[in-house]
Amino acid sequence: MDFFVILGPVVLLFIVLGFVTYAIFFERKVIGWIQNRVGPNQVGPWGLLQTVADVLKLLIKEDVIPQKADVSLFKLAPIIAYTPAFAVLAVIPFTESLKFADIAVGLLYYMAVSSITTIGILLGGWASNNKYALLGGMRSAAQMISYEIPLVLSVVGVAMSAGSLNLTEIVKAQQTGVWFVLPQFLGFIVFLIAAIAELSRTPFDLPEAESELVAGYHTEYSGFRFAFFMLAEYTYIFAMASLITLLFFGGWSAPFGLTFIPPLIWFIFKFLFFVFFLFWLRATMPRIRVDQLMEFAWKVLLPLAILNIFLTALFKEIPVLSQFY
Amino acid sequence: MEKSYLSLAIFFLLGIALPMVALFFGRLLRPHRPLPEKAITYESGVDPTGDSWVQFHVRYYLFALLFVIFDVEAVFLYPWAVSYDLLRTEMGLFILVEMTIFVLFLLIGLIYAWKKKVLEWR
Numbered sequence: 001m002d003f004f005v006i007l008g009p010v011v012l013l014f015i016v017l018g019f020v021t022y023a024i025f026f027e028r029k030v031i032g033w034i035q036n037r038v039g040p041n042q043v044g045p046w047g048l049l050q051t052v053a054d055v056l057k058l059l060i061k062e063d064v065i066p067q068k069a070d071v072s073l074f075k076l077a078p079i080i081a082y083t084p085a086f087a088v089l090a091v092i093p094f095t096e097s098l099k100f101a102d103i104a105v106g107l108l109y110y111m112a113v114s115s116i117t118t119i120g121i122l123l124g125g126w127a128s129n130n131k132y133a134l135l136g137g138m139r140s141a142a143q144m145i146s147y148e149i150p151l152v153l154s155v156v157g158v159a160m161s162a163g164s165l166n167l168t169e170i171v172k173a174q175q176t177g178v179w180f181v182l183p184q185f186l187g188f189i190v191f192l193i194a195a196i197a198e199l200s201r202t203p204f205d206l207p208e209a210e211s212e213l214v215a216g217y218h219t220e221y222s223g224f225r226f227a228f229f230m231l232a233e234y235t236y237i238f239a240m241a242s243l244i245t246l247l248f249f250g251g252w253s254a255p256f257g258l259t260f261i262p263p264l265i266w267f268i269f270k271f272l273f274f275v276f277f278l279f280w281l282r283a284t285m286p287r288i289r290v291d292q293l294m295e296f297a298w299k300v301l302l303p304l305a306i307l308n309i310f311l312t313a314l315f316k317e318i319p320v321l322s323q324f325y
Numbered sequence: 326m327e328k329s330y331l332s333l334a335i336f337f338l339l340g341i342a343l344p345m346v347a348l349f350f351g352r353l354l355r356p357h358r359p360l361p362e363k364a365i366t367y368e369s370g371v372d373p374t375g376d377s378w379v380q381f382h383v384r385y386y387l388f389a390l391l392f393v394i395f396d397v398e399a400v401f402l403y404p405w406a407v408s409y410d411l412l413r414t415e416m417g418l419f420i421l422v423e424m425t426i427f428v429l430f431l432l433i434g435l436i437y438a439w440k441k442k443v444l445e446w447r
Contacts, residue, residue: 005328009335013343062356068377069365082339090336101332109333130366131377131428142385145392148369152374153398159406172334219367224351228344294388298444302395306428308404313421 008100012089012303020234021051023282027279034283061223066129069220073127078228080223081120085235091270092242093168094309095252095263107165108242111152114198117232118144121207125227136216139290140207144198146294147245157187157312158247167243168284171251179255181248183315183324187308190301195240200233201278203285206293209318241274242267339386387443391435 010053025040025048032039040047065074091106093099119142125137158180159165163175174180181188197204208216218229245251249270252263288296315321366373405412405424412420412429 005332006335009332011338013339015339018373019381029387041375043411059351060356062358063351064363066366068362068366079341079344082344086340086343087333087336090333100336103329103333114368126378129377131368131373134377138381138385146388147398149392149395152396153402156399156402156406160405160409163410165403165407193336193401214367214369220423223355224348228347267326295444296447298391298435299439306432309406310425313409313424316409 008127011144016235016238019238020231023234023275025051030279031283058223058227063223066220068129070127073123076129077120077124080123081117082228082232084116087233088113088239091167094267102168105165106167109305115148121217128220130220131218134213136213141257147194147197150190150297150305151198153305154187154190155247156309157184160312167246171246174198174250176252177324179250186304190305194301198241199236202282203288205287206290237302241271244274245270
């Protein structure tokens with residue numbers, strides 16, 4: 001069993017790297033199809049090696065550090081951004097037995113550790129000593145802290161229904177009743193929007209708005225240092241799609257008694273749906289304006305998240321509904 | 326339980342190790358031909374003007390302050406939410422009333438900020 005404790009995370013690391021490689025490929029293909037294009041199809045059969053070639057190219061790129069940059073912070077920033085992205089995966093249970101750290105405060109751990117990445121991004125923007133990078137970093141920090149509040153508050157309803165912050169317990173609470181997406185629908189919508197904003201994906205990709213900020217906080221980064229910012233971003237997609245599956249869609253539990261399909265496959269199905277949903281959204285939505293972005297978090301999502309908490313408490317008192325809450 | 330915390334430590338170590346190892350071995354592969362022109366800060370092709378470490382608008386700090394307030398609220402809400410069912414049977418609806426009062430105070434603060442147009446991004 002100790003073998004699993006040491007080797008399991010290493011295997012997961014390679015699975016995540018494989019996921020990131022093919023998520024990027026799949027994203028480009030999906031957006032290509034939606035926009036009536038072919039997408040990458042030159043490298044390897046059906047373009048399957050496109051991202052592998054891109055990664056190799058990044059690996060042999062010269063590592064340019066601007067002369068005016070704060071060199072030690074510049075080198076530290078991608079590591080600070082990436083480490084929490086992988087560390088949050090420790091508390092994600094993939095099935096009832098396939099999990100790494102089974103701690104009581106799993107959900108809180110996820111929220112707390114994932115916010116460390118903001119520091120890495122801000123640090124990267126600051127250390128570059130570049131106007132675009134600093135603006136992108138500041139915007140990114142402002143966006144991430146603003147959307148973290150609704151993200152954290154929208155899952156309070158789930159914690160009230162499940163009576164636990166342990167992600168395995170939250171899934172078990174959904175197996176006896178209905179999936180939390182139905183009773184916690186308001187919480188789910190707030191969580192989904194805030195999660196997309198936390199991932200800085202379209203329509204909330206303002207920190208990287210090419211048209212005004214060149215590339216945002218990683219303007220000065222090249223080669224593998226840049227790659228680690230991108231890797232952190234896609235690792236968070238892996239983590240966030242898993243978290244939505246666990247919190248609102250019953251994790252590995254099978255719907256309609258279709259138990260002949262193994263739990264892990266169910267988890268992967270639901271997980272992949274949310275990954276696809278993010279790509280679909282990127283091809284569909286325009287980018288929103290920065291003033292709309294901030295006002296939406298504080299004036300719409302925050303009141304709705306608080307409302308969801310009290311609705312959950314209220315529904316617990318209504319005899320017919322209380323079984324679902 | 327101890328095994329869980331060992332797992333967390335391994336995840337953190339791996340998360341630090343991957344970028345370090347990749348960047349170290351990348352050094353053996355990538356070229357290194359520094360030129361003074363390469364090390365100029367990027368500013369759309371022209372020479373950079375002025376300093377980039379500038380003073381920032383106060384609105385960033387206002388949002389940071391609001392964030393701290395509501396994050397602390399979340400810290401209080403989580404244990405309350407987890408033990409809600411237990412406290413509900415032990416103390417009755419008082420547990421809900423108590424939290425309503427707490428959240429109401431913060432909501433008054435939010436409404437004040439709203440009316441003062443702090444939440445607007447100008």
